[in-house]
Amino acid sequence: xxxxxNRIVTNAGPFAGFWEWDIRSRQENISKxxxxxxxxxxxxxxxxxxxxxxxxxxTDFQSFIExxxxxxxxxxxxxxxxxxxxxxxxxxxxxxxxxxETVAWNDSGEAEKMIGYVAINRPGxxxxxxxxxxxxxxxxxxxxxxxxxxxxxxxxxxxxxxxxWDIFEHTPEEVRADAASVLDRIHAEDLDEFIQSMLNSxxxxxxxxxxxxxxxxxxxxxxxxxxxxxxxxxDDSVIWHGxxxxxxxxxxxxxELLKTNKDLQxxxxxxxxxxxxxxxxxxxxxxxxxxxxxxxxxxxxxxxGKENLTIFHVREEIKLREKQLTARLGKEVEGFDALVEMARxxxxxxxxxTYSRKDGATFPVQLVVTAITDxxxxxxxxxxxxxxxxxxxxxxLALAESEERWQxxxxxxGDGAWDWDLAKGxxxxxxxxKKMLGYASHEVRNAPEGWAKLIHADDVPTYQKNxxxxxxxxxxxxSTEYRVLCKNGEYKWVLDRGKVTRRDEGGKPLRIIGxxxxxxxxxxxxxxxxxTIDIIGEQNRRLLNFAHIVxxxxxxxxxxxxxxxxxxxxxxxxxERKEMLAHIRTISEKLSETxxxxxxxVMVQTSIDLQRQNINLHSYAEKTREVLxxxxxxxxxxxxxxxxxDIVINYNAAYMESILLNLLSNAIKYSHPDRRxxxxxxxxxxxxxxxxxxxxxxxxxxxxxxxxxLFGMYKxxxxxxxxxxxxxxxxxxQIEAMGGRIEVESExxxxxxxxxxxx
Numbered sequence: 001x002x003x004x005x006n007r008i009v010t011n012a013g014p015f016a017g018f019w020e021w022d023i024r025s026r027q028e029n030i031s032k033x034x035x036x037x038x039x040x041x042x043x044x045x046x047x048x049x050x051x052x053x054x055x056x057x058x059t060d061f062q063s064f065i066e067x068x069x070x071x072x073x074x075x076x077x078x079x080x081x082x083x084x085x086x087x088x089x090x091x092x093x094x095x096x097x098x099x100x101e102t103v104a105w106n107d108s109g110e111a112e113k114m115i116g117y118v119a120i121n122r123p124g125x126x127x128x129x130x131x132x133x134x135x136x137x138x139x140x141x142x143x144x145x146x147x148x149x150x151x152x153x154x155x156x157x158x159x160x161x162x163x164x165w166d167i168f169e170h171t172p173e174e175v176r177a178d179a180a181s182v183l184d185r186i187h188a189e190d191l192d193e194f195i196q197s198m199l200n201s202x203x204x205x206x207x208x209x210x211x212x213x214x215x216x217x218x219x220x221x222x223x224x225x226x227x228x229x230x231x232x233x234x235d236d237s238v239i240w241h242g243x244x245x246x247x248x249x250x251x252x253x254x255x256e257l258l259k260t261n262k263d264l265q266x267x268x269x270x271x272x273x274x275x276x277x278x279x280x281x282x283x284x285x286x287x288x289x290x291x292x293x294x295x296x297x298x299x300x301x302x303x304x305g306k307e308n309l310t311i312f313h314v315r316e317e318i319k320l321r322e323k324q325l326t327a328r329l330g331k332e333v334e335g336f337d338a339l340v341e342m343a344r345x346x347x348x349x350x351x352x353x354t355y356s357r358k359d360g361a362t363f364p365v366q367l368v369v370t371a372i373t374d375x376x377x378x379x380x381x382x383x384x385x386x387x388x389x390x391x392x393x394x395x396x397l398a399l400a401e402s403e404e405r406w407q408x409x410x411x412x413x414g415d416g417a418w419d420w421d422l423a424k425g426x427x428x429x430x431x432x433x434k435k436m437l438g439y440a441s442h443e444v445r446n447a448p449e450g451w452a453k454l455i456h457a458d459d460v461p462t463y464q465k466n467x468x469x470x471x472x473x474x475x476x477x478x479s480t481e482y483r484v485l486c487k488n489g490e491y492k493w494v495l496d497r498g499k500v501t502r503r504d505e506g507g508k509p510l511r512i513i514g515x516x517x518x519x520x521x522x523x524x525x526x527x528x529x530x531x532t533i534d535i536i537g538e539q540n541r542r543l544l545n546f547a548h549i550v551x552x553x554x555x556x557x558x559x560x561x562x563x564x565x566x567x568x569x570x571x572x573x574x575x576e577r578k579e580m581l582a583h584i585r586t587i588s589e590k591l592s593e594t595x596x597x598x599x600x601x602v603m604v605q606t607s608i609d610l611q612r613q614n615i616n617l618h619s620y621a622e623k624t625r626e627v628l629x630x631x632x633x634x635x636x637x638x639x640x641x642x643x644x645x646d647i648v649i650n651y652n653a654a655y656m657e658s659i660l661l662n663l664l665s666n667a668i669k670y671s672h673p674d675r676r677x678x679x680x681x682x683x684x685x686x687x688x689x690x691x692x693x694x695x696x697x698x699x700x701x702x703x704x705x706x707x708x709x710l711f712g713m714y715k716x717x718x719x720x721x722x723x724x725x726x727x728x729x730x731x732x733x734q735i736e737a738m739g740g741r742i743e744v745e746s747e748x749x750x751x752x753x754x755x756x757x758x759x
Contacts, residue, residue, distance in 0.1 A: 055086035142245030187213035283336030297358035416516035438487035456483035667696035
């Protein structure tokens with residue numbers, strides 16, 4: 001923006017006129033005084049370059065074009081000038097100085113508007129007042145000004161555009177003689193820093209820049225960004241030629257991004273049947289997911305900021321846990337602390353609880369409680385992820401009820417009975433035993449071999465072993481489950497139980513009585529229970545893996561945000577700041593995409609089959625490189641992607657993003673200090689697999705020492721304070737969960753090659 005334009009007016013020599021170039025429309029405005037200085041009629045043609053072609057030689061016209069192009073690339077406050085010769089309409093040769101400056105840019109940082117000044121050594125011209133300058137500054141967002149600090153301690157604004165009202169709610173006339181009232185507008189918390197920064201610029205004559213707050217009578221608190229260049233005057237005063245703009249909206253965006261970055265480290269709103277609740281350190285609910293609403297019957301606005309997590313718990317269970325932890329830890333544990341005490345100690349506390357819905361109904365859950373920490377590892381809350389395990393609990397109860405029925409059958413002779421006289425070698429098999437298999441009474445002989453030949457061949461060894469152990473007195477009772485052939489050709493599961501009722505003096509068994517119970521339905525329930533337990537186990541494993549994915553992936557984005565904001569703070573000009581904001585916008589977009597993928601992971605937690613989609617491996621590698629822009633820049637790393645653009649893998653998107661992010665960020669993080677990091681990503685087909693290779697020239701790993709624990713949880717192999725030992729563990733589990741495998745080749749001080757086989 002035109003931070004020195006006013007200086008052109010006040011400090012220049014003989015004045016001829018102004019010109020304005022609208023780069024976007026390719027048109028020029030030539031002031032009346034400038035046209036008349038060359039004896040030309042006004043208004044002159046607005047066609048771009050027409051005026052200069054009229055007054056300049058071919059050589060000087062080319063010099064003018066080159067100078068104008070150079071000025072369009074300059075940053076705010078930079079004035080370009082040169083001396084040219086022109087010919088008036090009357091044939092007079094005039095030597096003049098031309099100064100030009102870019103005063104407006106578009107969102108991409110490209111110049112949109114330029115103004116210029118022409119000075120001719122001709123008497124009779126003055127610089128008293130120039131309407132064109134006023135017109136231009138009226139359309140500039142902010143205020144163009146001169147601020148003067150006198151050696152007697154007074155200050156004033158010799159010149160300020162009308163935009164001063166938007167910044168300080170003062171007119172230029174009100175501060176032209178005394179600027180003290182402007183200082184009254186500056187926020188009390190920023191005033192000392194503002195004064196000190198001006199004094200530093202005053203003594204060093206270095207450019208001044210600062211973002212500060214003002215408190216205005218009508219608009220309240222606003223953020224202002226100021227930039228100015230100081231210039232020592234003949235009377236020892238200093239005049240700053242500068243520009244200020246209201247950047248409140250930008251500051252709000254920055255603050256919202258920072259808040260979002262913190263929130264996303266511990267809170268994820270998931271619209272699934274999994275309850276995700278986050279709390280403050282005191283237990284007050286701060287986030288209540290859609291899944292929580294579905295399971296518990298409350299709306300988020302009914303509990304967020306109003307209720308403690310204990311509202312969903314059965315009081316008797318909390319009291320029991322209080323006693324357990326108090327005895328275990330040797331200190332009093334009460335209320336909400338009973339739910340999170342283990343998480344406070346850095347552990348993932350997983351246990352079964354009973355949740356109570358809004359309507360009073362209760363249901364069992366498996367609850368995982370994890371501490372949420374800030375960037376300084378301070379606990380700021382807790383993340384509570386609960387899964388409804390009603391199905392598993394019902395199956396467990398059903399099995400217990402079946403066992404009770406079997407006990408009753410044993411005591412009361414059950415569905416079928418048998419009586420074996422060992423001394424005579426005869427056996428009685430009740431009609432009920434035969435009927436449960438679909439046989440008529442006469443179709444199964446009352447002989448030991450009559451029943452034994454119906455037993456499934458695979459079960460005979462177990463049947464014979466258990467029976468012999470009881471007959472020999474090694475087991476108090478006899479009990480065996482086996483499959484028996486039915487008349488229709490199918491097999492039924494039978495529980496065969498018995499007890500020797502009489503032995504001779506030498507302990508030889510003489511008689512054994514037992515029962516047959518059809519346990520086919522119980523077996524089906526048992527298999528269903530096992531399947532349910534497997535499902536719950538798989539879901540819990542995914543839940544833990546998901547928690548690690550959230551922490552690991554968002555920490556990468558959080559680190560990128562932090563680095564970009566630091567780079568933004570030390571940027572030297574608007575172009576650099578715009579570039580940083582562009583990177584921040586890209587990281588924000590990638591963060592949104594990451595959150596979308598993580599939400600998909602949550603949505604599939606109740607399903608064994610991970611959701612897949614067709615993923616272009618080259619595209620995902622490029623996206624990962626963009627996400628890690630800050631890391632790559634900080635290490636000056638060279639990332640080469642040699643992945644064919646036509647390689648497509650049917651894979652889970654969140655897992656693919658996490659795998660690429662882990663491998664590439666590790667390659668950059670553990671680079672060798674004595675050489676520029678280089679990472680090469682290649683891919684190819686090998687049998688039924690697509691193989692991705694990530695090769696680096698970093699520190700390498702001593703596989704002789706670490707090969708067996710390379711992919712272990714919390715295992716680290718380099719003295720890096722940021723190493724958590726979780727990335728490779730997550731990566732391997734994700735790859736294996738999708739049917740693939742990961743291998744590594746590495747040599748210390750030379751680098752590593754990780755090979756991922758995607759199925």
